[in-house]
Amino acid sequence: MNTGSLNAADRISQLPDDIIHLILSFLSTPEVVRLSVLSKEWHQVYATFPLSEFYSPSFADYFDGGFRFVIFVYKSLLRQCRQYRNVPKFQFSFTKELCRPYVYSEHLPLPWDLDRLITGCIELGTHKGVKELSIYFSIPGYYKLPEAMLSVKELVVCSLGGCIFNGAAINWPSLRELSLNNVQISDQRFIDNLSLTCPLIEKFALVECSGLKYLQLSGLRKLFFFFGTRLYGLKKGKGCTKACCSGYNGPGPNRKVAFYFERKSKTLRTLAHSAWAKATRNNKEALELGLTKKENKKGLRRPNGAPPAWAQRS
Amino acid sequence: MSSSTDSPTLTTETTQLSPQPDTETAKPTKKITLKSSDNQIFEVEESVAMEFATVKSFFEDSPSTDTVPLPNVTAKPLSQVIEFCKEQIKFKANPDEAQKKKYNAEFVTEKSDKDLVDMIPVANYLEIKDLLDVLNQAVADRIENKSVEYVRSFFGIDNDFTAEEEAALRREHAWAYEGVDED
Numbered sequence: 001m002n003t004g005s006l007n008a009a010d011r012i013s014q015l016p017d018d019i020i021h022l023i024l025s026f027l028s029t030p031e032v033v034r035l036s037v038l039s040k041e042w043h044q045v046y047a048t049f050p051l052s053e054f055y056s057p058s059f060a061d062y063f064d065g066g067f068r069f070v071i072f073v074y075k076s077l078l079r080q081c082r083q084y085r086n087v088p089k090f091q092f093s094f095t096k097e098l099c100r101p102y103v104y105s106e107h108l109p110l111p112w113d114l115d116r117l118i119t120g121c122i123e124l125g126t127h128k129g130v131k132e133l134s135i136y137f138s139i140p141g142y143y144k145l146p147e148a149m150l151s152v153k154e155l156v157v158c159s160l161g162g163c164i165f166n167g168a169a170i171n172w173p174s175l176r177e178l179s180l181n182n183v184q185i186s187d188q189r190f191i192d193n194l195s196l197t198c199p200l201i202e203k204f205a206l207v208e209c210s211g212l213k214y215l216q217l218s219g220l221r222k223l224f225f226f227f228g229t230r231l232y233g234l235k236k237g238k239g240c241t242k243a244c245c246s247g248y249n250g251p252g253p254n255r256k257v258a259f260y261f262e263r264k265s266k267t268l269r270t271l272a273h274s275a276w277a278k279a280t281r282n283n284k285e286a287l288e289l290g291l292t293k294k295e296n297k298k299g300l301r302r303p304n305g306a307p308p309a310w311a312q313r314s
Numbered sequence: 315m316s317s318s319t320d321s322p323t324l325t326t327e328t329t330q331l332s333p334q335p336d337t338e339t340a341k342p343t344k345k346i347t348l349k350s351s352d353n354q355i356f357e358v359e360e361s362v363a364m365e366f367a368t369v370k371s372f373f374e375d376s377p378s379t380d381t382v383p384l385p386n387v388t389a390k391p392l393s394q395v396i397e398f399c400k401e402q403i404k405f406k407a408n409p410d411e412a413q414k415k416k417y418n419a420e421f422v423t424e425k426s427d428k429d430l431v432d433m434i435p436v437a438n439y440l441e442i443k444d445l446l447d448v449l450n451q452a453v454a455d456r457i458e459n460k461s462v463e464y465v466r467s468f469f470g471i472d473n474d475f476t477a478e479e480e481a482a483l484r485r486e487h488a489w490a491y492e493g494v495d496e497d
Contacts, residue, residue: 036483
């Protein structure tokens, strides 16, 4: 142990780096960056801190904020990939103010060079065993996710927004929580193969998603929470309902199941009904459903309160 | 091998009612003496001292001692850390998450900046993980959105950058300095 003189006012800088990293981990990314100029010692500590939250609004004041932001993200990730074996957490959010000078019409896609840099960031941030991933875009149109990130075997919690991805390329064998918000799924096989590609999934939220013709939650033995609302493009009709529920047996015994669906959608309500029927065969615990009063009287319990925050995140 | 080595003639203390040193009745009364770097003596119950991983391993290495010197720890933060651990033991015996949260929040809000910062090296040295988490969170809350100068005086850090070096670093990440609170 270093004896450290008792009078030294600055005992904090003598602490091991990982303790200071713990303090930094409670702060937002711009704050951590600011603290790098405290002293040479702290600059050193900052230089090994694994930044994981990247939100573009900090750069909104610059005319080339989009590029500045993406280059900052890219550099930070490159440094971490050199220093650490794993980059377990990556949160990336890109908003439309940043494409202002390049996008003269609201409907033009991102400039190609910016687009390529963003793809580079996402690939860097996800290729070293990412466990917790969150990617949000708020730009005109959808951002096409690179295929490399659709197959990460360590991924546990994933939350995507404002993007489009190839649903057939998914392979997340460790995934437990998936939240898709304003996402375009370009291949129905995403749902068809879910029990093979994400067999451990427990919580699943679909909000304002398009590209799915039907929902089939078959073979997902661990799934106990589903939240679905404003799903565009779901086919209506009898055949669909059947397809929707085929094979959902509910999770293991004694686990509570919760399904929340948009109230007005008849298709989804029918789906909820049959899912309930199947799930209760294995589970004595009641299944919670987002249904109307009349249905509630038939013995179905309504959810007490809104869906949990993780399902609502935007 | 192991079973035959303990007990008989070792008990020199006369007051022991039971032959085994670690019975249920003997435990709560046993006191351990901690000596801070400024030579102040703290008598704490064994259960409290065992919350300090460093003290615990000290005892495992040399079980016969009754005074533990803590050369890196001064009296004031040590007394506060002991206060915290006493409360945590109550919560351990009687789990109540809401009360515990409330106590932890009160514990840090009533402390001065200096007290908080002084306790971190102590909590780290004694390896009290719960306290370290509470302190780190509290410190982070207090320096949130503050200027670099404020944080320097908060931690008592000497700036060893030259003015030019610091200006260059600030220019490099100018975006991060938008929207900082006035001190």
